[in-house]
Structure formats: C-alpha cells, structure tokens
Amino acid sequence: xxxxxxxxxxxxxxxxxxxxxxxxxxxxxxxxxxxxxxxxxxxxxxxxxxxxxxxxxxxxxxxxxxxxxxxxxxxxxxxxxxxxxxxxxxxxxxxxxxxxxxxxxxxxxxxxxxxxxxxxxxxxxxxxxxxxxxxxxxxxxxxxxxxxxxxxxxxxxxxxxxxxxxxxxxxxxxxxxxxxxxxxxxxxxxxxxxxxxxxxxxxxxxxxxxxxxxxxxxxxxxxxxxxxxxxxxxxxxxxxxxxxxxxxxxxxxxxxxxxxxxxxxxxxxxxxxxxxxxx
Numbered sequence: 138x139x140x141x142x143x144x145x146x147x148x149x150x151x152x153x154x155x156x157x158x159x160x161x162x163x164x165x166x167x168x169x170x171x172x173x174x175x176x177x178x179x180x181x182x183x184x185x186x187x188x189x190x191x192x193x194x195x196x197x198x199x200x201x202x203x204x205x206x207x208x209x210x211x212x213x214x215x216x217x218x219x220x221x222x223x224x225x226x227x228x229x230x231x232x233x234x235x236x237x238x239x240x241x242x243x244x245x246x247x248x249x250x251x252x253x254x255x256x257x258x259x260x261x262x263x264x265x266x267x268x269x270x271x272x273x274x275x276x277x278x279x280x281x282x283x284x285x286x287x288x289x290x291x292x293x294x295x296x297x298x299x300x301x302x303x304x305x306x307x308x309x310x311x312x313x314x315x316x317x318x319x320x321x322x323x324x325x326x327x328x329x330x331x332x333x334x335x336x337x338x339x340x341x342x343x344x345x346x347x348x349x350x351x352x353x354x355x356x357x358x359x360x361x362x363x364x365x366x367x368x369x370x371x372x373x374x375x376x377x378x379x380x381x382x383x384x385x386x387x388x389x390x391x392x393x394x395x396x397x398x399x400x401x402x403x404x405x406x407x408x409x410x411x412x413x414x415x416x
Contacts, residue, residue, distance in 0.1 A: 141302055141333050142170035142193060142224070147202035149188055162188040164356035165202070170335065172301070175328045177336045177347035181378050185356040186337045190306045193335065194226040206302070218251065225300035229307040231287035240282075240290055241266070241275040247298045258297075265293040269323055285316030292323060302333035309340065321346070341368075341382040345404045352377065365401045384408040 147166040150159040162185045170176055180186045191197045192204060195211040206224045209216040228234055237243040241262050248258045266272045269289040274282065279290055288308055295303055305324060309317040321343055328334040336347060344350050350367040352360040354377040360367045368374070368385045375381070381389075384405050388398045402411050 138171040138173070140169040141172040141207060142168075143205040144168040145203050147189075147192065147204060148200045149185075149192060149197060150200045162356050163192070166356075166358055168351075168358070168361075170302075170333065172333055173328075173331055174349060175325070175334045175336070175347045176349045176351060177338060177344035178351045178353060179338055179341070179344050179379065180353035181339070183355075184353040184377075186353050187306055188356075189353070190226065190304050190335070190337050193304055194224055195220040196226075222251065222298050223300060224302040224304055225295035225298055226304045226306065227288070227291050227295055227308050229310050231284070231291040234291040234294060235279045235287060238278055238280075239275075240271070240277050240279055243279055243290060244275075244293045244297050247294055251298075261297040261299070262293075265296040268296055268327070269293045283316070285312050285319055288312065288316070288320055289323065292320075292327075296327075300332070302335065303327065304335045304337070306337045307339065308336075309338070309343065317343075341380060342405070345382050345384075352379065364403045368403045369400050 145167050147163050148161065149163040150161050152159055166189070178186045178189065188197065192199060192211065193206065195217050198212045204211040206220045209219050209223070211220050235243050236246055244262045244265055245258050248261055253261070263272065266275055269292050271286065271289050271293060274286065279287060282290065309320050312320065317340070324334060324336060325346065336343060338344055345364045345368065347364065350362065350364050351358055352367060352374065359377055360370060360373060368381055371381045371385060371389060382403060384407060385403055387408060388402045391398055398411060402408055
C-alpha cells in the first residue's frame with residue numbers, strides 16, 4: 138500500500154536551559170505509515186511517543202533526519218500548513234484546542250483561517266459535528282460541556298479541515314470510562330471511513346483495536362507489528378515497564394494450565410468468543 142508518512146533516521150533533542158547538554162527524546166527512528174491504516178503507538182511516560190506526534194504534525198522540527206507527510210517535508214516552513222491540513226492533531230486536553238465561546242464557531246475556526254468560502258465552511262461544520270454526534274450542541278458554549286463532549290468538539294474542529302490523517306495524542310487520558318469508549322468509537326469510525334489514524338495511548342485495551350501496534354521506549358521503537366504479533370511478546374513488553382492487555386495476560390495463565398488458546402486472542406471480545414466456543 139501507499140505510504141502517507143515517511144520517516145528516516147529521525148532524531149529530536151530538547152535543549153536544556155541550565156546545562157549545555159541536550160535531552161535526546163527520539164533516537165534514530167525510521168518508520169512508514171500506510172494510507173488508511175490505524176496505528177497505535179504506546180509507551181510509558183518519557184518514551185518519546187508524544188514528541189513523535191508533535192513531529193508528525195510539524196509542531197516540532199527534527200534535529201536530524203527527515204519526515205515527509207504526503208510529499209511535504211515537515212521542516213519546510215513554506216509547506217507547514219499543507220502538513221498540518223494533511224495531518225491534523227487532537228490533543229490530550231481539549232481545552233487547549235478550544236478557542237471560541239460557541240461550539241460551531243470553534244469548529245469553523247480552522248477553515249476560516251485558511252480562507253475557505255463561507256458556504257463551504259457551513260457545510261464542513263455541520264458535517265463535522267454530525268460525525269462526532271454533537272450537532273444538537275452547535276450553539277452551546279464549550280465550557281458548559283463535559284470532558285468527553287469537549288473532546289468531540291476538538292475532533293470536529295480537526296475534521297472540518299478535511300485532513301487525510303489524524304494524530305490523536307492520548308485523547309482519552311482525561312476521560313471517564315464511558316467518555317473513553319465514546320471517543321474510541323468515533324476514532325474507529327473515522328478510520329473505517331478512510332482517514333489514516335495514529336493513536337498515541339497508554340491504554341492497552343485501546344491499542345489492541347488498531348491494525349498495527351508500535352511500542353516505544355527511551356526514544357526508540359522496541360516492538361512493531363499487528364496486535365497479535367506485539368502482544369504475544371509479553372516478556373519484552375514487561376521489560377519496558379508496560380502491562381499486557383488483560384485478555385493476553387489471562388490467555389497466558391490459561392495456557393500454563395494446559396488450555397490451548399490461539400495466539401490471536403488479544404482482546405476481551407476474542408477471549409469471550411473463545412470461551413463460548415471452548416469444549
């Protein structure tokens with residue numbers, strides 16, 4: 138398949154003010170993201186996953202190496218808005234992304250700033266709000282909404298820009314379980330509709346729903362593959378201080394008791410289906 142993102146030998150360093158040393162957050166990553174795919178990137182705090190997200194969106198510029206989003210180099214100032222329109226970004230805290238006092242004005246903010254015609258903006262706002270099931274709230278004040286509803290508005294604001302790719306940087310971290318579930322359903326729906334999806338998360342039950350899982354540690358990629366390929370390597374995952382999904386852990390314990398469980402059982406739904414068919 139065709140790639141929408143191409144990364145070669147990526148290095149990113151944060152300068153340290155008090156010392157002349159630098160903090161290397163990304164250490165020589167090379168990576169391709171296929172168009173239309175759903176990739177989850179996980180890792181503990183400090184692993185570099187959120188730094189990578191900001192590099193993909195052009196918020197940070199590589200210290201070394203190169204990132205292409207479509208045909209555009211993210212370090213090229215002349216095409217930075219092409220990069221950001223192609224690869225939109227949703228942040229962990231929706232309040233950091235909401236700028237207006239009325240929901241529909243907030244969703245319209247991005248298209249207005251790139252000179253989209255008013256009729257087209259109206260259509261984009263309505264479509265984006267319907268996509269996240271927030272059409273009835275278009276005249277509400279964002280600060281009156283719940284955390285999950287605010288995150289939906291933030292997603293709608295990105296959708297109104299008509300991106301080909303959306304990078305979600307821990308979008309459910311501040312939400313309760315119901316809010317998390319709702320946002321994940323929207324993310325999966327958008328991917329089903331053809332939007333390339335990159336989900337930065339520390340929730341294993343979210344990662345297992347992606348097509349591809351990348352585990353980062355100390356600025357490097359330590360595992361990369363399908364959920365089955367990655368989560369079957371429980372020992373490697375625990376070595377980088379991460380937990381395996383509950384279904385994978387349960388499957389491992391049952392195998393030790395002599396129950397033959399297929400290696401592709403990685404989600405709770407997989408486990409339920411296996412138990413229901415087990416004889």
